[in-house]
Amino acid sequence: MSTAGASASETSYQPVFTGETMAALETLFERYPTKQACMLPALWMVQEARGWISERAMAEVAEVIGVTPAYVKGVVTFYTMYHTHPVGRNVIQVCTTTPCSLCGAEAVLRTILQETGCEELGRTSTDGRFTVQEVECLGACGFATPILVNDDFIESVTPERVAGLLEGYK
Amino acid sequence: MSDALVTVTIDGIEVQVPRGTPLIEAAKQAGILVPHYCYHPSLPAPAVCRMCLVEVEKAPKLLPACVTTVTDGQVVHVNSDAALKARESVLEFLLINHPLDCPICDQAGECELQDYVFQEGRAATRYADYAKRFNPVEDFGPDVLYIPNRCILCTRCVRFMEAVAEDPVLNVSERGDRSYIGIFPDAVLDHEWAGNVVDLCPVGSLVSKDFLHKARAWDLDRTASICPGCSQGCNMTIDTRDNVVVRLRPRPNMDVNRHFMCDTGRQDYRWMNRGDRIEAPLIRAGDKLQAVDWASALDRLADTLRGADGKAVILASARASTESLGMTHRLLDGFELTAAVRVPTGHEAPLASIPNLALREERTPNVAGAELTGYTRAWDEALDQAVSAQVVVVLDEELAPDEFDRVRTAGTVVVLGTVDHPAYQAADIVLPIATMAEEHGSYVNRDGRAQVYRQAKASPGMARPAWWVAAEAAGRLAEGRAVPATAGDAIVMLGQSIPALAGLTYQSMGFTGRPVASAAASGVES
Incomplete structure (x- = not known):
């Protein structure tokens, strides 16, 4: 992108x-x-x-x-996947629907918001690197919590894994 | 024929309707109104509102009556428990985000949401603790304001602009409970027929800026009338409040204007409320005009016309009724008579998808009626004749100052007018007449269709309909000449001498008019 x-x-x-x-x-x-x-x-x-x-x-x-x-x-x-506002170079979508939520999606989301510096949902980090969004079911309830970074689908994300995952996206 | 008809039973009432009729229309024939929002007879039906769900026997679930067509032997229950329950739920959903600001809403009293909730909705909400969605009011165009909070997303406006006006500037933006009617930032809802979206809106979401906060629906008196704006002759309703016209709206007539009316006609009502009217008959006494009673004025008029000799000219407005034009013509038929109407023109603005419906170039309603009663459009020639005429009658037309200066050289100048004018000081007889909003009358539109309009408000002072003035004067001229008592009598009387109007009665014209015997009309084909 x-x-x-x-x-x-x-x-x-x-x-x-x-x-x-x-x-x-x-x-x-x-x-x-x-x-x-x-x-x-x-x-x-x-x-x-x-x-x-x-x-x-x-x-x-x-x-x-x-x-x-x-x-x-x-x-x-x-359609929610079309952006009607400018977004960061990388768009992260985090599933927070019920099963993921029960498995700790909120904690993952909080960590991502902190690590990226976005702080708020929908906001773009000051360095223009990330925008974080919440999505409804990504269809991987068995591998909570899934996130979608641009076109990369990443399953079983935990707060601990976040920092490492974000490394790859500049 | 019989195989084209199917029989359906709706709430125990058997009706026969043509194959392919939507259930909702069949129900109307059975005298049952199925509640609905998105359905409108002049628009494509999308079945998005789910308000018209009815129970059809042997169907696995409830069906929307607007898109379900009749089949033979169908048994439909509009008011069964299941159908009522479903519609109650639909209403409950619609009210989740509705602001319920009826006390300040223009639509209150004529709102379909109010009506149906009152009829079959829940008595109380179960969403009291839920914060309602809020969107700011948006300015859509010259006369249309969009109040998204009241919107129930029936999409009638979107479909009107798309399928009927063919100028699709509206859309449904976002989705789910965030949806609202959107307009593209650069676009303006300024189509010549855009005002119809306000009428189509079943709730108070699209409102007219012109009518905003002017009146409550239940304070209005409604009168069936005909739009005097052009030769199309759209059927309309005049809404008055305390004798003041506050709004014009279209009245359905499938043969003329369906459910629509253009913005030009819709806005053209302020002249009906003018205060600077002639309020008493005036006759010349020396160098000034003196107010007199009708008997004296009519006597003076009859005296002037008695022993008719020489030329007479009628300079009329094609906004006058057929009755007035005909009776005035009849009054002067002893003279060598030239009668003409002035026809102002403007641009033509068709409504794209409806054949033979447009704001017409001829901006008066009764050109065809005038031609049937002996008038021509040769205005300038008539004006030339008037200079040397014995008698000139100006009927409901405001002459330009220079025109009036030319006319005053005539023997006697009689003005049958509505609005007072300084130039009339030079006339010999000035008689106050009613405007089309203040009398019963009829017009013949460009397709030769005679249509009745009804009196919507009282006329000021002593003003009377022009046909009455002319007929009373004619009665004084010839002993025993019948004088019509009503506008209805007048048209019958004219029918006796004018073949094209033969057999025309107010009853036969009804509320939607009928073609005149010879549709000589204006000769313009659709």
Whole structure:
């Protein structure tokens, strides 16, 4: 994931879908019955490129897909995995649903918040390295507590393991 | 035909409806209103609110009546224990986050949430200790305010903008209990028909800024009327409070405007409340006008017209009723008569997905009615004629100062007007007439459909409907000439001499109008 980047204001906005990215999207279009059906992958491409999806970017996706910006915003805000605010270079998602909670997920979460310097859920650490989020069930109740760092799925995390795990993410 | 009809039993009442009818509509025919929020007859049905759940025999679970179509022999229970229980729960969920601020809510009294909770909701909440979700009020557009806390997310507004107006600027943002109706930051809900989302909103979430805190629903008197804004002739309701018009809303008419009305028509009511009206008949006495009673004024008018000879000109507004236009024309039929209406124009604004519905270029409601009663649109020619005419009658039209200066060279200038005007000092007879909000009358719209509007408020002072003035004067001119007692009589009387209006009665026009015999109308095809 790239840096959250300076906010994409109206004037300085650089379109995501140019050159290779646009070509990649064009290829994706072929796999879907309509352009509109390709909206989720298109949004992923934006998030991969920019780290988050600004309102200006939603408007760009709308234009590329051929729907209205309002429609795209509805979709983006519906899914929790699209970021509508800038995030750190690494996004950590911690499962705190009932089974994990019973197995001490809160302690894991507290430790992560401390170690990363984020201090609060949803906030980005001052060095821009981490953003920590709470998620509902990651589907690994037998291996509590699972966390998701970017695309890496890590099971059986305990407070003791946290510091070591975070080492690998700069 | 019979195979296209299916028979269903709804709460013990058997009805026959066409195949494919949604259960909710079939229930209406049985006289049963299934509570609903997201369903609206003029919008696509998404079945998101779950309020119209009913029990259908042999179905494993409750079904939403808005998207379940009838099948032959179906037995439906709208008010069974299971259905009532389900709907009670739906209402309970809706109220978890609802602020219950009915005392300060504009919708109170005409709110479907209030109605259904009162009808079949729980008496008390089980969520008293739970903090309600809060979102700030948002300004959606020129006349629409969004109060998210009251929203029940029926999405009627989203679907109206998407499927009917085809200008989808609204969405459902977020999900679950955090959902709200969103608008894209740069977008404005300024579509020409956007005001309809306020009517569509079943609760007080989308409110009109214009009507905000103006009146409580139960203080309003509602009158069936016709929008005088253009030649489309949308059916509307005039809401008055203490004789003041405070709001215009669309009235359903599937043949004309379905459930909709444009913002231009909706906002155009302030003139109905003007205070600077002519309140008494005025006749010339020397160099000034003197207020007199109706009998004297009508006698003077009849005297002027007696022994008709030479040219007469009527300069009328196409906002006048067919009755008034017809009776005034009849009053002067002994003269060599030129009669014209002025038709102001504006841009056309169609409602995308509804065929033959638009804010029309012709911004008066009764051009077709005027043409049927002998008027032309040749305004300038009529004005030229007026300069040398024996008698000029100005009917409900405000002449520009220079126009009036030209007209005053005529023999006698008779003004049948509503709003007082300094130029009228130069007229010979000035008679106060009622506006369309103050009289019964009818218009013929551009498709040749005659529609009745009803009196919504009292007229000021001694103002009377123009058809009455013209008919009374005509009665004085010719002994034994029948004088209509009501607007209804007037249209029947006109029907006797004008073939196109033959057989037209207020009863046959009902609340939704009917086509005139010859739909000569304005000749504009849809």
